[in-house]
Amino acid sequence: MKKVSKSYYDKAVLTDIDLQINAGEKFAIIGENGTGKTTLFRLILGLEQPDSENAEIIIAQNTILGYLEQQVNLNNSNSDAYTDALFDAEIFDLQQKMQELANALSDTSAQNNESEHKQILEQYSSITAKFESLGGYTHQYRLAEILAGLGIDLATAKRSVQKLSGGEKMRVQLARLLIREPDVMLLDEPTNHLDHQAIEWLENFLQKTSSTVLLISHDRFFIDRVATRTAELSGGRLTVFPGNYSNFVKLSMEQQKSLNKNIDKIKAELNKQTDITQTMLSHRKISSYRSSQKKEEKISQKLSHLKSKLKNKPTQLKIKILKGQDLGDPTRTLISTKDLYVQFPGQVEPLFRPFSWSLQGKQKIVVVGVNGCGKTTLLKSLLGNEPYAFGTVNLATDIKYGFLGQLIEFSDETCTVLESLAEIQPNWTEATARNELAKYGFRGLDVFKPLSSLSGGERSRLYLCHLLSEKPDILFLDEPTNHLDINSCEILENALVEYDGSIIAVSHDRYFIEKIAQYILGFIDGTIQRFNNYNAFRHIESQTITSHNKQSQTVETTKIHEQQHIRSNSSLAGNDNPYETDNSKSDDTDYSDKTILQNPKNLWSKKEMRLEKTLKDLQNLPNNSMQTRRFKALGDETLTTLTRKIDIAIKQKNKMESEFETATDPKIYLQYEQLLILIDQYESIYLKLAEILENIG
Numbered sequence: 001m002k003k004v005s006k007s008y009y010d011k012a013v014l015t016d017i018d019l020q021i022n023a024g025e026k027f028a029i030i031g032e033n034g035t036g037k038t039t040l041f042r043l044i045l046g047l048e049q050p051d052s053e054n055a056e057i058i059i060a061q062n063t064i065l066g067y068l069e070q071q072v073n074l075n076n077s078n079s080d081a082y083t084d085a086l087f088d089a090e091i092f093d094l095q096q097k098m099q100e101l102a103n104a105l106s107d108t109s110a111q112n113n114e115s116e117h118k119q120i121l122e123q124y125s126s127i128t129a130k131f132e133s134l135g136g137y138t139h140q141y142r143l144a145e146i147l148a149g150l151g152i153d154l155a156t157a158k159r160s161v162q163k164l165s166g167g168e169k170m171r172v173q174l175a176r177l178l179i180r181e182p183d184v185m186l187l188d189e190p191t192n193h194l195d196h197q198a199i200e201w202l203e204n205f206l207q208k209t210s211s212t213v214l215l216i217s218h219d220r221f222f223i224d225r226v227a228t229r230t231a232e233l234s235g236g237r238l239t240v241f242p243g244n245y246s247n248f249v250k251l252s253m254e255q256q257k258s259l260n261k262n263i264d265k266i267k268a269e270l271n272k273q274t275d276i277t278q279t280m281l282s283h284r285k286i287s288s289y290r291s292s293q294k295k296e297e298k299i300s301q302k303l304s305h306l307k308s309k310l311k312n313k314p315t316q317l318k319i320k321i322l323k324g325q326d327l328g329d330p331t332r333t334l335i336s337t338k339d340l341y342v343q344f345p346g347q348v349e350p351l352f353r354p355f356s357w358s359l360q361g362k363q364k365i366v367v368v369g370v371n372g373c374g375k376t377t378l379l380k381s382l383l384g385n386e387p388y389a390f391g392t393v394n395l396a397t398d399i400k401y402g403f404l405g406q407l408i409e410f411s412d413e414t415c416t417v418l419e420s421l422a423e424i425q426p427n428w429t430e431a432t433a434r435n436e437l438a439k440y441g442f443r444g445l446d447v448f449k450p451l452s453s454l455s456g457g458e459r460s461r462l463y464l465c466h467l468l469s470e471k472p473d474i475l476f477l478d479e480p481t482n483h484l485d486i487n488s489c490e491i492l493e494n495a496l497v498e499y500d501g502s503i504i505a506v507s508h509d510r511y512f513i514e515k516i517a518q519y520i521l522g523f524i525d526g527t528i529q530r531f532n533n534y535n536a537f538r539h540i541e542s543q544t545i546t547s548h549n550k551q552s553q554t555v556e557t558t559k560i561h562e563q564q565h566i567r568s569n570s571s572l573a574g575n576d577n578p579y580e581t582d583n584s585k586s587d588d589t590d591y592s593d594k595t596i597l598q599n600p601k602n603l604w605s606k607k608e609m610r611l612e613k614t615l616k617d618l619q620n621l622p623n624n625s626m627q628t629r630r631f632k633a634l635g636d637e638t639l640t641t642l643t644r645k646i647d648i649a650i651k652q653k654n655k656m657e658s659e660f661e662t663a664t665d666p667k668i669y670l671q672y673e674q675l676l677i678l679i680d681q682y683e684s685i686y687l688k689l690a691e692i693l694e695n696i697g
Contacts, residue, residue: 369523456483
């Protein structure tokens with residue numbers, strides 16, 4: 001980008017932006033809400049045009065761009081998200097053709113029409129080769145991995161798009177972008193609607209991807225983990241720093257400190273020159289006066305230039321939480337629970353197990369856990385707003401509390417910002433109300449904005465203003481940093497640190513958690529446990545997940561061993577297992593998940609592996625009549641066996657596909673992928689052997 005500027009209604013948003021992004025870079029853009037970050041993305045994508053025709057936005061030839069917007073942009077169709085939004089169209093079409101040919105294969109083999117069977121096999125082999133070249137065999141496995149990483153279960157992915165919640169649609173939209181992995185990914189607030197596990201998974205994905213990543217985010221920890229360069233957009237200008245957010249803070253402070261030092265130096269020089277100019281004038285030394293005046297003008301211009309480099313001060317919020325009533329002993333118990341749990345109708349198990357706990361005065365805690373574990377439900381239960389809560393909750397009656405939820409609603413969306421505060425504080429004068437609103441960034445004409453026109457960040461700030469003006473003793477906060485820019489987050493954090501009351505907050509913002517929490521309440525495996533800090537919570541949570549995975553693997557291995565035992569003790573007659581050999585001897589092939597992942601050919605019998613080697617090594621072809629007769633006899637027998645195995649494998653494939661609708665375990669796609677590879681290899685051997693037998697006929 002060169003000399004890119006953009007204005008709206010004569011208001012400059014971007015001014016002379018020069019920027020170069022290198023391949024593979026992870027480039028983070030930060031700044032206040034409304035400074036033009038999303039506009040910058042839209043200019044890069046060609047969705048908007050710069051003001052000047054001389055501006056340049058150059059994108060390397062054949063570069064594929066992918067864009068994640070803050071607003072959901074999925075087709076609200078009745079088709080399921082998995083097929084409509086996530087699955088690659090070309091791969092999906094090829095898979096449909098493969099399905100049709102597979103069905104035809106079963107029909108023709110049943111009719112024993114060898115010529116037609118061979119022709120369909122050749123078509124199937126050709127389409128399979130294209131399917132493989134497009135990554136079809138790995139597409140479903142990668143998709144399942146991405147869905148699991150972002151916390152989207154298969155049941156959710158199978159629901160129609162129009163039935164998904166806003167958060168689910170956003171995660172599906174992100175999954176769609178990641179599965180395509182374009183050359184350049186532009187991500188606008190990608191951590192919105194993600195829990196801590198999904199955010200950490202996304203961090204690892206973006207660190208490893210070869211794609212260039214441009215991201216807008218207010219998640220400081222996320223930027224620290226991902227960004228290789230960080231740029232701040234302020235006052236229409238973009239300032240770029242090497243490294244992540246923490247490095248940006250350090251370098252930015254050093255730069256501003258050095259700049260202020262130089263400004264002070266130039267100011268002193270200007271004052272000195274001004275004195276000289278006045279002295280020349282008082283002594284009537286006109287020529288010296290004019291010379292001194294020119295020097296003064298040059299120094300003044302230099303000072304103006306340096307001041308223009310000063311970082312524009314962000315909207316100054318001055319959030320101050322006033323102390324509530326004097327409650328006597330500050331360490332007395334304000335809230336206590338005994339055997340509190342929530343169980344919704346139709347659920348076999350409670351959302352979380354019975355929980356006993358107490359909160360003392362001035363304690364500040366943060367509740368953490370994956371999406372859907374019950375964090376918001378816990379807050380509602382403590383406030384007495386959850387009808388399916390059981391057990392005991394004691395909330396002190398002589399305290400005043402405030403609640404900030406994720407969904408911010410006002411009683412009248414048509415009233416103005418100023419009018420809304422007047423409803424909360426009817427005894428305040430207009431001057432008092434405007435002074436209070438100014439602390440939350442509403443100045444001048446902003447106070448006359450209708451509530452319906454406010455952005456998400458503005459709604460959060462106004463609601464905080466309402467909430468904190470009532471001097472609460474306990475604050476219940478559900479994701480309070482959502483919709484706030486970094487500057488607003490830091491100001492809110494500082495205010496909460498100084499706040500003299502108690503706080504119970506739900507958050508996935510790790511900077512916020514580390515700044516506010518005296519201890520953590522963490523949801524792990526249906527229980528609520530206390531931890532000294534976030535790292536301690538993640539350590540135990542990770543151990544629990546690992547333990548569950550090991551138990552699942554043990555159960556799976558036991559099942560595999562049982563199946564192998566049954567196979568080894570059963571006759572081959574009528575056996576529908578496509579992985580069995582066609583001789584009566586026990587097959588020594590290892591069928592464990594581990595060996596399948598290492599090499600799909602471990603699914604073959606030794607006989608088939610030797611046959612493949614023979615077919616690849618032309619020197620092993622028969623060279624006399626006796627060898628030819630033996631080879632033909634063996635070959636005809638093998639073709640019959642392969643035909644049976646292909647038919648059985650295709651039936652198994654069709655059976656697995658019919659189970660996709662109800663499947664909940666993403667492992668089914670790995671098993672399906674291995675089965676497709678097996679079918680492909682069987683067909684390859686069949687066609688090669690049939691060609692050789694025809695040639696030596």
